[in-house]
Structures are given as C-alpha cells and as structure tokens.
Amino acid sequence: MAARLESWGRRIASGAEILSEDLERITRGRALSRGLGRSYGDASLPAPGTSEVVGTVLADRVLSFDADTGLLCAEAGLSLREIVRVFLPRGFFVPVTPGTMFVTLGGMVASDVHGKNHHRDGCFGAHVTRLRLRTADDRVLSCSRQEHPELFRATLGGMGLTGHVLEVEFRMVRVPSAWIVCDSERIDDIEAFIAGLKDAGRTWPMTMGWIDCLAGGAHMGRGILLRGRWAERDEAPGYAPRPIPRLTVPFLFPEWVLNRFSIRIFNEVYYRAHLWRHRRRIMHPEPFFYPLDMILRWNRIYGRRGFTQYQCVLPEQGGSARRFLERLTALGGASFLCVIKDCGAEGEGLLSFPKPGISIALDMAVRDDTQRIVDALNDEVISLGGRIYLTKDSFTRPEHFRAMEPRLPEFQRVRRIWDPEGRLKSALAVRVLGDRP
Amino acid sequence: MKAVLLGATKGMGRALARLMAERGDALFLLGRDPVDLAKSARDLEVRGARGAIGVAACDLERADSFAPALDAADKTLGGFDTVIVTAGLFGTQDRLEEDPTLLARLLDANFRGTILFCEAARKRLLLRRGGTLCVFSSVAGDRGRKPVALYGATKAGLSHYLESLDHRFRGAGLRTLCVKPGFVKTSMTAGLPAPPFAGEPEAVARVVLRALDRGATVVYAPPIWAVLMLVIRNLPRFVMRRVGF
Numbered sequence: 001m002a003a004r005l006e007s008w009g010r011r012i013a014s015g016a017e018i019l020s021e022d023l024e025r026i027t028r029g030r031a032l033s034r035g036l037g038r039s040y041g042d043a044s045l046p047a048p049g050t051s052e053v054v055g056t057v058l059a060d061r062v063l064s065f066d067a068d069t070g071l072l073c074a075e076a077g078l079s080l081r082e083i084v085r086v087f088l089p090r091g092f093f094v095p096v097t098p099g100t101m102f103v104t105l106g107g108m109v110a111s112d113v114h115g116k117n118h119h120r121d122g123c124f125g126a127h128v129t130r131l132r133l134r135t136a137d138d139r140v141l142s143c144s145r146q147e148h149p150e151l152f153r154a155t156l157g158g159m160g161l162t163g164h165v166l167e168v169e170f171r172m173v174r175v176p177s178a179w180i181v182c183d184s185e186r187i188d189d190i191e192a193f194i195a196g197l198k199d200a201g202r203t204w205p206m207t208m209g210w211i212d213c214l215a216g217g218a219h220m221g222r223g224i225l226l227r228g229r230w231a232e233r234d235e236a237p238g239y240a241p242r243p244i245p246r247l248t249v250p251f252l253f254p255e256w257v258l259n260r261f262s263i264r265i266f267n268e269v270y271y272r273a274h275l276w277r278h279r280r281r282i283m284h285p286e287p288f289f290y291p292l293d294m295i296l297r298w299n300r301i302y303g304r305r306g307f308t309q310y311q312c313v314l315p316e317q318g319g320s321a322r323r324f325l326e327r328l329t330a331l332g333g334a335s336f337l338c339v340i341k342d343c344g345a346e347g348e349g350l351l352s353f354p355k356p357g358i359s360i361a362l363d364m365a366v367r368d369d370t371q372r373i374v375d376a377l378n379d380e381v382i383s384l385g386g387r388i389y390l391t392k393d394s395f396t397r398p399e400h401f402r403a404m405e406p407r408l409p410e411f412q413r414v415r416r417i418w419d420p421e422g423r424l425k426s427a428l429a430v431r432v433l434g435d436r437p
Numbered sequence: 438m439k440a441v442l443l444g445a446t447k448g449m450g451r452a453l454a455r456l457m458a459e460r461g462d463a464l465f466l467l468g469r470d471p472v473d474l475a476k477s478a479r480d481l482e483v484r485g486a487r488g489a490i491g492v493a494a495c496d497l498e499r500a501d502s503f504a505p506a507l508d509a510a511d512k513t514l515g516g517f518d519t520v521i522v523t524a525g526l527f528g529t530q531d532r533l534e535e536d537p538t539l540l541a542r543l544l545d546a547n548f549r550g551t552i553l554f555c556e557a558a559r560k561r562l563l564l565r566r567g568g569t570l571c572v573f574s575s576v577a578g579d580r581g582r583k584p585v586a587l588y589g590a591t592k593a594g595l596s597h598y599l600e601s602l603d604h605r606f607r608g609a610g611l612r613t614l615c616v617k618p619g620f621v622k623t624s625m626t627a628g629l630p631a632p633p634f635a636g637e638p639e640a641v642a643r644v645v646l647r648a649l650d651r652g653a654t655v656v657y658a659p660p661i662w663a664v665l666m667l668v669i670r671n672l673p674r675f676v677m678r679r680v681g682f
Contacts (some may be wrong), residue, residue, distance in 0.1 A: 016628070018627075018628075019624055019627035020624045021448075022628070023448045051645070055627075058447075058624050061476055061479070062478035062480045062483045062484070063476060065483045086483075194659065
C-alpha cells in the first residue's frame with residue numbers, strides 16, 4: 001500500500017509523515033514540515049520525488065507562559081484548538097485567529113494567518129516575538145526582529161520554505177470574558193457591503209461577511225455583515241462556554257450534490273434566514289470564529305475531486321470588488337461560501353497575503369474547468385492590482401504569481417542566502433515558485 | 438493525588454499527565470533525558486499542576502537509577518501515593534527478529550527493568566501502608582500472536598506479575614492497575630498501518646484516569662479492545678496459526 005498525504009482541498013501526493021515528539025531530531029535533513037494539513041492546496045505536500053514530510057503535531061508542549069505579559073512560547077505542533085481550550089478560561093486568547101482551530105502554531109506562522117481583526121491587529125506574525133528554526137544547513141537557531149531579522153520576516157508567511165519552525169513565541173491578549181457580542185446585518189449589494197465593512201471597522205475589532213455570489217445585477221454582493229467584539233464581563237453569561245457537540249460528514253459526497261441549483265438554494269436560504277435586518281446577540285466564541293469547525297471533515301461534501309478556495313485581496317479603487325464578482329459570474333464559478341473582509345496594512349512577512357483592500361474568498365468544487373476559471377480570475381486580479389493567498393491555492397501558475405507578487409524576488413533572495421542548495425521545498429514551491437523537484 | 442510518572446514525556450504518558458495536571462494533581466516526572474523532562478514539567482505546570490514539578494533521571498535499562506529517582510520524588514512530593522509507568526521500548530516483530538541488540542534491550546527494559554522498578558516502587562508504597570501502582574502493559578501480552586511474539590512476551594510477563602502483585606499485596610493496601618492499550622496512535626506506532634479501533638492517546642488517558650479513580654485492577658483502552666481480546670483469547674490454535682493478527 002503506497003502511503004499518501006492529503007490536503008484539506010483533497011490535493012493528494014504520495015508520501016508519508018514522519019512523526020515524533022522530538023521535532024529537533026526528525027527535522028534534520030528533511031525538506032518540509034507539516035502540521036494539521038489544513039492548507040487547501042499543496043503547501044503541506046512533499047515536492048515530487050520527496051517521499052517524507054515531518055509531521056509536527058506530536059510536538060505540542062507549552063514551554064512557558066507569563067500571565068503578566070501574555071507571552072506564550074510553545075512547540076510548533078501545538079494546535080490552536082488546544083490553546084483556546086487551555087487559555088480562554090483563564091482570560092487569554094490568541095491575538096489573531098484564522099477561521100479554523102484545527103491548525104498548529106507552526107502552520108499559523110508559515111501562512112502568517114489573518115482573521116476578522118486584520119484591519120486593526122494585522123496578521124499573526126505581527127504578534128510573534130521569536131521563532132526557533134531548523135534551517136536548511138541543519139543548524140537550529142533563534143530568530144526575531146533583532147536576531148536574523150531577514151530570516152524572521154521571510155519565515156512569516158514563508159510557507160515553511162525558509163526552515164522548519166520548531167518553537168513559536170508570541171503574545172496572547174487578555175479578553176474581558178469568554179463570550180462574543182455579535183452584531184449582524186443584512187446588506188443589499190456589494191457597494192453597501194464594502195461601505196459597511198469600512199464603517200464597522202472604525203469601531204469594531206472584528207468584522208467580516210458572507211456574500212451571495214450568485215445573486216446578479218442590483219443584488220450582486222448581497223449578504224450578511226458580521227461585527228464582533230469580546231463581551232464585557234457584565235454583558236456575558238455567568239458561566240463558561242460549554243463544549244459544543246460536532247457532527248462529522250461521514251463519507252465523500254457524490255459530485256452531483258453540489259451544483260448551481262443547490263448552491264443557489266443554500267445562498268437564498270442563508271440570506272433569508274436572517275429575518276431581522278439587524279440583530280445583536282451574545283455568542284459562543286466557537287461558532288463565531290470557527291463556524292465550519294462545527295462540522296468535522298466538511299471537505300467531503302465536495303466529493304472525490306475535492307475543492308479549491310480562491311482567495312484574493314483587491315485594492316479598493318472604484319468598484320474593483322464588483323468587477324471581480326461580475327467576472328466570476330460570467331465565468332460560471334459558483335460558490336456557496338463566499339467570505340468578504342477588509343484588510344489593513346501589509347505586514348512584515350515577505351510573502352504574507354493581506355494588503356490594504358478587500359479580501360474575497362470563494363470555495364469551488366474542482367471540476368474540469370477549474371484551471372480555466374482560476375486562470376481567468378488571476379488575470380482579473382492582476383489587472384486590479386491584487387494578489388492571491390498561497391495557503392488556499394492549488395491552480396495558480398508561476399507567471400501569474402510573479403505578476404501579482406512584487407516582493408517575490410526579495411523572498412527568493414533571502415531563501416537563497418539561507419538555503420543555497422534548495423533543500424527546503426514543497427509541492428507548492430515546485431508548482432508556483434519554480435523550485436526544482 | 439501525588440503521583441510519580443515514568444515515561445510521561447511522550448505518547449499516552451504525556452496525555453495522562455496532562456489530564457492529571459489539569460485537575461490539580463501534584464506530579465513528579467522520571468525519564469531518560471533531563472532537558473526533555475524539564476520541558477514537559479513546564480508544560481504541565483502551565484496546564485495547572487499543583488506546585489512546581491520536579492524531575493529526576495531514571496532509565497528502565499539502568500536499575501541503579503531507580504532508587505535515587507524514587508527518593509528524589511518522595512522528597513519533593515512529601516511522600517507519593519501513586520506510581521505510573523508508561524515507559525517501555527517497542528519494535529515490530531520483523532525489526533526485533535533482525536536486530537538482536539534491540540531485542541536484548543527491549544527484553545531488558547520491558548520485563549527485567551520494569552519489574553525491578555515496580556518492586557522498588559511498591560516497597561516504598563507499602564512502607565506507608567499502600568498506594569496505587571499503575572503500569573502500562575499491552576493487549577499484546579494477552580495471547581501469543583504472530584506480529585507481537587517478542588514484544589508481547591515481555592508484556593505477558595509484566596501482566597502476569599501485576600496480577601500477582603494485586604493478589605499478594607491488596608490486603609496490605611497496594612492497589613495495582615494493569616493498563617492494556619490496544620493500538621493507539623502515538624509516536625511508538627507511527628508508520629504502522631492503523632487497524633480498525635485504533636485509539637487516540639487522549640481518549641486512552643481518560644479511560645485510565647477513570648480506572649485509577651475507581652480502583653480497577655485491569656483496564657483495556659480504548660474499551661472496545663476488551664471485547665476484541667476476549668474473542669482473540671478464545672480462538673483455537675489452528676485458527677491463530679492461520680490468521681495474520
């Protein structure tokens with residue numbers, strides 16, 4: 001039986017994970033580390049010709065925590081889910097969280113994840129104070145804004161290509177309660193949506209929205225805008241949020257389940273189900289931050305061929321989001337999870353995804369025409385001055401990525417300094433960055 | 438509980454120690470690598486263990502390390518009432534057949550070393566009128582089987598010893614818990630094809646802690662393995678010769 005590795009979007013590669021609690025030992029001489037395998041495309045898969053990747057999940061110890069400063073240092077395989085479970089009851093939360101808790105600290109650094117608070121707090125990397133890395137020459141070293149600052153910047157969002165992340169030190173934030181105040185509003189079209197995000201961002205620490213990308217014309221970009229903040233102690237219920245039972249998608253759905261018609265119905269119901277125009281409630285933090293985690297293995301609904309997420313950020317110049325959605329509709333791309341969010345300033349990470357503008361993310365089942373759709377969307381994004389998020393990507397071509405990423409030569413320069421022989425690589429690096437397999 | 442754990446830096450031991458730390462038990466860690474022990478101690482402290490966690494070097498392959506390690510634990514904890522052993526070596530049958538050095542080490546650590554350690558521990562527990570000795574054996578010791586002929590032999594001997602301890606010293610206050618994990622996904626079994634009913638270390642730890650609290654003598658974890666092993670123990674030899682498990 002040939003061992004195989006799978007990513008969240010069901011990209012598949014032959015190869016196996018090498019697992020041990022002793023990350024320092026197993027990263028020696030290896031090309032890539034992988035956490036919980038939640039990146040959608042091929043970022044966590046071995047380059048063709050490589051059969052092993054390091055699995056970090058058993059290296060999951062907290063090495064130190066200072067409750068006065070919030071400084072937490074832990075091994076790279078520690079999951080966000082465990083961090084939330086241990087620290088939220090004590091009044092601490094991660095400074096930035098992605099939309100799933102099934103990620104590791106190492107993965108959060110490699111993708112330089114962003115969240116609903118990007119407009120205010122930036123990426124996760126902005127809160128990282130120090131990393132311990134195994135570099136390509138098999139040294140183990142500490143890097144930060146003071147020690148090896150170039151390597152540090154390249155590692156934030158560097159897709160694991162600058163070294164194996166062994167330990168991460170970052171600052172947790174104090175929260176007034178373990179509950180969220182969530183304010184939601186039904187919005188009629190994309191222009192109102194973007195204005196709403198901007199407006200909300202001025203006073204709310206967390207904002208994002210779901211839009212119906214199948215609604216055309218006047219209703220294009222209608223959806224639900226969410227604003228959130230941590231509840232103050234006097235607003236929160238007097239008890240801790242209880243663990244939520246989760247459902248599991250038991251098997252791969254057949255491909256006909258998701259089609260334009262079923263997606264249209266889902267979007268319609270989702271939009272209409274928000275009966276009030278405006279609603280405010282106290283929410284459990286998990287359905288607020290991680291709504292999709294309520295259903296385990298939800299990637300199975302996309303069937304055997306899996307899915308890809310197209311996530312891009314577009315600078316806001318008159319109507320770029322509408323132009324993008326029009327292009328998407330014309331291409332026949334259908335998505336029933338279209339997430340929109342405004343991004344703040346570009347961070348330090350040399351390849352970090354966010355920059356000022358509007359981020360749009362759509363999940364698409366992989367079909368025969370997916371490559372064509374992604375190519376066309378990439379052309380559009382390039383002409384609008386935007387870029388895509390490598391962590392979600394499976395189909396972008398190297399020439400497209402080069403055209404949308406002016407920082408790439410600098411990233412590659414730093415990589416060559418630390419890894420002149422090109423030992424560290426992944427399937428993504430071969431596909432998008434032109435690494436030799 | 439005031440517990441001494443040998444082998445809690447990894448796998449099921451790590452998971453069990455975390456559960457105990459989170460409910461506020463006082464812990465002391467024994468193991469081979471002092472640096473690794475210190476890291477696990479910090480992890481458990483942050484997760485809520487009662488007081489600072491002490492550590493001492495102790496190696497199942499070095500019987501002379503047992504007494505000083507247990508003395509250090511006794512002193513730091515002010516008299517421990519529970520000793521938990523999750524340490525042990527593992528090798529696949531093929532590997533052990535090929536590598537006599539590894540086989541010798543495994544026989545030494547899993548049988549001779551573990552029993553000598555348990556003897557040292559149970560004497561200390563009995564001196565203060567009892568306590569609990571919890572040792573991780575394995576379902577591999579329940580029946581002679583093709584894939585675990587050698588590893589299983591050490592665990593069969595260990596299970597046998599633990600049952601006898603219970604018979605001999607229960608009246609004197611020694612409670613003995615023999616844990617029999619089935620296939621559990623840890624670094625020990627990494628790379629092996631996982632059979633159906635493979636367990637997670639956290640789930641095993643919950644089962645073991647419940648068994649510890651209620652004073653059980655034998656516990657299978659995950660619990661389904663009790664049923665599987667009941668069947669396997671009762672299969673006739675001509676069947677066992679034919680099957681691969």
